Amino acid sequence: MIHKVTTDAHMNLIRRYSSACLDPLPSTLSSAYTASILSLLKRCKTIRSLEQVHPHIIHKGCEQDPFLITQFLSLCIALSSDLSYPTAVFERAIQPNIYLWNTLLKGYCRHSSLVNSFSLFNRMKKSTNASPDKYTFPPLINKCANVLALREGRILHGSIVRCGIETDVYVGSSLVDFYGKCKEIECSRKMFDIMPVRNEVSWTAMLVGYLNVGEALEAKNLFDKMTNRNLASWNAMISGFVRFSDLRSARELFNEMPVKNAISYTTMINGYAKAGAMVSARMLFEQSDEKDIVSWSALISGYAQNGQPSEAIQMFYRMQCRSVKSDEFTMVSLMSACSQLGCLELAKIIDSYMHQSSFDLKRVQVAAALIDMNAKCGNMDRASTLFEQMPTHDVISYCSMIQGLSIHGSGPQAVALFERMLKEGLVPDTTAFTVILTACSHAGLIKEGCHYFDSMVNEFSLEPSPDQYACLIDLLGRSGKLKDAYDILKSMPVKPHAGAWGALLGACKLHCDLELGEEVACRLIELEPLNAGNYVLLSDIYAAANKWLDVSLLRLKIREKGLKKIPGCSWI
Incomplete structure (x- = not known):
């Protein structure tokens, strides 16, 4: 059943003006009024302005004019995602034709659920004066594709075959896209092959389908066969190469593009950022003539993800100077950059800016980023307040708080919060x-x-990562179980990284285990031959055992290699 989104306010408005409606006008006058009202509709930029024009439509007796009401519904749907008003207007039509049905159905597919869209479609099929046509199905098929509703899409495909419009280029293209997104690539290709006429949309849908199932070679072969490529097909192929980390092929294709847009540049910027090549990403950004919020966000995010927080903040400031309005994705990246810097003053400025702007602070990613920033910058009271104000918590927000407590030496509180997360039924x-x-x-x-x-x-059947093994080795080492820690290190199913060996070496120093310390230090120096800290740790172990000759020889080796220990620092 179609959901009743028609509000009392809209129905009362329509009834009030309908009760005062004059008798129908002669056809010549009606045509003149229709033209004048269409002229008014073209100037409408808000729902409020449409509500002001609507009484004129009713008073002039044009409420049943299918062409005029179709234009009215199209504007309603374009200007607002609230379907109550266009549904109320549609319900007043005594005999809605196929154009009215298709217009409202398109709105439901865009702004409502799949269930509601199908309910309206079923109502249309039962109506006496409208039968589904080639313009009815593409919005419904696209809706199924977007929510990966394979069963419902196949039902629609059956209806399309019965209507005899399967080979229509727009219907066929939507089916190719639908099966491709649902990873039914054989069905997608079969649909593509039976189409008597294909356009750029058909070819691009098939290309994207291949990329969606990881068949980059098939996608490239298809791309090479395209005689008419549009921007969407070029961008789709470049995006595919970027997704498969083939930046060389992506860049070659990018350079061949006859015309590039903001999407082309942003795709490449994202690719370089993910590969850590921020110099290349920045060069492309500077070359782009169309710098929209997405491209700015890609560069700022790239800097934040690659440990260059100062550059991220500088780019955000430059973006603000260009009067580019930031979005939630940009702000999350900015907060990540601030977290890396640990600057409390900057964190307070960003926090204030977020609350004064129109950002949805209840969104999980935004709230978690705010908590993480305040926690890592030392404002645990603010982080705790934000956490408790969240309507619901998830694993991400819990992790932000636990990590903040850990950083600031509140280990027992971090454990208590983790236990609270488990009691809430969240799965870590x-x-x-x-x-x-x-x-x-x-x-x-x-x-x-x-x-x-x-x-x-x-209990949770998770495969431990090298970092998690390093934590376990550190814990066992601290408790004096050095042999157990060493046995785990040697039997790890994944290759241990330097952090794990370093944790054990630190434990050897703590418990003055010279023999194991020497063995571990040799393995660690093989992994990090230029890390002076490893030599210093071994030197401290020798010193604790009064082996001063070994201390002297080790320090001589450090000088010969030209190594310098990086001094520690703190924000406190």
């Missing part, structure tokens, strides 16, 4: 376990950390 992922294991490691909570590692493997 591998990131959540990395966060809590790190918190236990930093706070020396050996029993709790070992418990969570066992829980991760045995």
Whole structure:
């Protein structure tokens, strides 16, 4: 059943003016009034202005004019996602024709659910004066494609065959796109092959379908066969290469493009950013003539993700100077950059800006980024307030708070918050376990950390990552179980990184285990031959054992290699 989105306010407005409606006008006068009202409609830019024109339509007896009402519905749907008004207007039509039905159905497919869209479609099929045509099905098929509703899409395909319009270029293209998005690539290709006429949309839909199932070679072969390529097909192929990390092919294709737009540049900027090539990303950004919010956001996000927070903030400032309005994605990247800097003053400015602007602070990603920024910048009270104000919590927001507590030395509180998350029924992922294991490691909570590692493997069936193994080794090392830690290190199913070896070497220093310390240091120096800190740790172990000759020889080796220990620093 179609949902009743018609509001009392709109129905009362229509009834009030209908009750005062004059008798129908002669056809010559009606045509003149229709033309004048169409002229008024062209000037309408808001729903409010449409509501002001609507009484004129009713008073002039044009409420049943199908052409005029179709134009009116199209404007309603274009100006607002609220379907109450266009539905109320449609319900007043005594005998809505196929154009009215298709217009409202297009609005439902764009702004409502699949269930409501199908309900309206079923109503149309039961009507006596309208039968589905080639303009009815593409919006419905696209709706099914967007929500991956394979079963419903196949039902529509059956209706299309019965109507005899399967080979229409627009209907066929929508079916090719639908099957491609649902990863039914054989059905998509079969549909593509039976089309007697194909346009750029058909070819691009098939190309995107191949890319969606990972068949980049088939996509490229199809692309090479295209005689008429539009911007969408070029951008789709470049996006496919970027997705498969083939930046060389993407750049070659990008250079061949006869015309480029903001999407072309942004796709390449994203690709370079993900590969860590921020110099190339910045060069392309500067070359682009169309710098929209998406391209600015891609560059700012790239800097933040690649550990260049100062550059991210500089680009945001430059964007603001150009009067480009920021969106939530840009602000999340900016908050990430601020978190990396740990600058409390900047965090307060961004927090204030977020609350004064029209951003939806209840969105999970935005709220989690705000919490993470305040926590990492030292404002735990503010982070806690934001966390408790959230209507619902998820694993991401919990991780932000737990990590903040861990950074500021509140290990027991971090553990308590993790337990609260479990009691709420949330299932921790591998990131959540990395966060809590790190918190236990930093706070020396050996029993709790070992418990969570066992829980991760045995209760939640997660494969430990090298970082999580490093946390376990650090915990065992701190508790003096050096042999157990070393055995785990040697038996890891994945290759241990330097952090794991470094944790064990630090434990050897803590417990003055010279023999194991020498062995671990040799492995660590093989992995990081230019890290002076490893030599210094081994030197400290020698010093604790009063082996001063070894200390002297090791320090001599450090000088010969020209190594310098990087001094530690703190924001406190």
